[in-house]
Amino acid sequence: MFKKLINGFIDQPVFTSLYAADFFVLLFHRPPFLFSVVMIGALVAMSMYLGQKLELFSK
Numbered sequence: 001m002f003k004k005l006i007n008g009f010i011d012q013p014v015f016t017s018l019y020a021a022d023f024f025v026l027l028f029h030r031p032p033f034l035f036s037v038v039m040i041g042a043l044v045a046m047s048m049y050l051g052q053k054l055e056l057f058s059k
Helices: 002-011 013-028 033-054
Strands: none
Touching: 002 013, 002 033, 013 033
């Protein structure tokens, strides 16, 4: 599972950098409320896209 996840991040470097930047800005910085809501929405959308793309738990 972890190898598939790491390979998915390596295959899409722009997506990975956007995901990491969004996550760490929300984790370590306190942006204005409306901007943080948009960023959380983007983080959820990216996580859902990554879950669909990698199918980590496919049978």
